[in-house]
Amino acid sequence: DTAVSQTPKYLVTQMGNDKSIKCEQNLGHDTMYWYKQDSKKFLKIMFSYNNKELIINETVPNRFSPKSPDKAHLNLHINSLELGDSAVYFCASSLRDRSYEQYFGPGTRLTVT
């Protein structure tokens, strides 16, 4: 029944490693998003994809690379992890013509040591 799911829920890794976070939605939406929530709980959009096409790419280091194999999935790959990447990453989805109404996943808490 889960609408937007993310794996893993927690991710602890060392600096310099490469890791991926996966997101899947079963709502039939065609647009998906990645948000970053920092330690002060500020939420900022990172990317959005519509039908596998990148439509929003905020100022994010190019160590972050989203990949959308199909419109129900949007993964986030992070290379050469840094301490400052520690945050909670949220995936969200919507319909393109109702992109203001987004549904969020449970989040992935990434800790870089």
Added chain:
Amino acid sequence: AQSVTQPDIHITVSEGASLELRCNYSYGATPYLFWYVQSPGQGLQLLLKYFSGDTLVQGIKGFEAEFKRSQSSFNLRKPSVHWSDAAEYFCAVGANTNAGKSTFGDGTTLTVKP
């Protein structure tokens, strides 16, 4: 550019007391407005939304919000707070333009005293 301001970083209320969380927005056209709640260690849950029509909207968990265009506000209210309402609350403004880029306020932390 759209923006959202939540003036109160932290609010403490007693259980059973009423609650109002403030939200002010800046947007050039009719905004789409939302309130989300984030319980500790959890994701974001949509409490309610305003698109058009009646300016007083009802949400889940007994919350309501009122859209006031003249004040550019969308304040969240609850008549009687429960201990389980302790959480982080985010106001957000979205648009059907700008490729769906929703902007969130910085959040208000609600503490509920017994």
